[in-house]
Amino acid sequence: SQTIHQWPATLVQPVGSPLSLECTVEGTSNPNLYWYRQAAGRGLQLLFYSVGIGQISSEVPQNLSASRPQDRQFILSSKKLLLSDSGFYLCAWSGRTSGRAGSYNEQFFGPGTRLTVL
Amino acid sequence: SQQGEEDPQALSIQEGENATMNCSYKTSINNLQWYRQNSGRGLVHLILIRSNEREKHSGRLRVTLDTSKKSSSLLITASRAADTASYFCATPRSGGSYIPTFGRGTSLIVHP
Numbered sequence: 001s002q003t004i005h006q007w008p009a010t011l012v013q014p015v016g017s018p019l020s021l022e023c024t025v026e027g028t029s030n031p032n033l034y035w036y037r038q039a040a041g042r043g044l045q046l047l048f049y050s051v052g053i054g055q056i057s058s059e060v061p062q063n064l065s066a067s068r069p070q071d072r073q074f075i076l077s078s079k080k081l082l083l084s085d086s087g088f089y090l091c092a093w094s095g096r097t098s099g100r101a102g103s104y105n106e107q108f109f110g111p112g113t114r115l116t117v118l
Numbered sequence: 119s120q121q122g123e124e125d126p127q128a129l130s131i132q133e134g135e136n137a138t139m140n141c142s143y144k145t146s147i148n149n150l151q152w153y154r155q156n157s158g159r160g161l162v163h164l165i166l167i168r169s170n171e172r173e174k175h176s177g178r179l180r181v182t183l184d185t186s187k188k189s190s191s192l193l194i195t196a197s198r199a200a201d202t203a204s205y206f207c208a209t210p211r212s213g214g215s216y217i218p219t220f221g222r223g224t225s226l227i228v229h230p
Contacts, residue, residue: 032216043206043222044161090160094216106151107208107218109160 002027006091006110013117019064019078021113023091026072031093033074034107035066038088050074081117089113122150122190122207122221130227137194139224141207142187150183151208151218152192161206164192199230 003026013019025031032051036044046059048066056066063082067075074091091110122143131137141150149168153161167174167183167190174181180193194201204225208218 034217041225044220046217046219049217088158092161106163106166107153107161109162112158112160114158 002093002108004091004093004108004110006089006113008113009111010114011116013081013115015083015117016080019076019081019085019115021076021089021091021115023074023076023110024072025074025093028093028095029071030096031072032096033068034092034094035074035076036090036092038090038112040087044090047076083117086115086117089115121219122209124205124207124221124224126224127222128225128227130229131197133197133199133228133230135197135228137197137201137226137228139192139205139226141190141192141209141221143190143207143209144188146185147209149210150190152179152181152190153206153208153220155204155206155223157203164205194226197226197228199228202226202228 005024007022034049035047037047038044048056048058050056050068053068053071063078065077090112092107094107122141125140129137147169149166151166152164154164155161165176165179165181167181169185178195183190204223206220206223208220211217211219
């Protein structure tokens, strides 16, 4: 079965410090990968998505970046955190193709990372 | 970009009652999905309904889709305290896109 891991679970960082959040997927290959941010009581904001190794599409050209060094690894980074970067970060994957109706466009989410920038 | 919007933003009911949440969207879609998020956790996929379907059931969940009104509803019957969570609808960003966009969600509280 497929699993998705995120770490760390929580993180408190000072303004101006760097960031690295990691997401790995097991049990599947060639997944589409996504990074979302969720502010308190808000919906999900898509930050980045990737359809393959080294292929990153950015939705929010701010001080965040993403990389996909391996097929099932997705990393979210920042060189200098801002207060506004605080939030709940979620990684998700979806399958490329499927013959099963239930998996078409279905996304599987990791447990999330709670980031607080002080 | 395509985005569904849930209504109401918050819903508070007693255990055993039914809970109905609605989702409206703007452009044509080929499928719509509902997700659930427990506090502080990731989202969990509940159900997907395709544009050629009008109604779908999964346990105590019933989802309807009205493409003429560009709306969907999620009904939870005989609610339980464990149903307390936020519920999101997700629609593809554009026809056929594999990237879903999410609304702000409906926060459901079920009182025991």
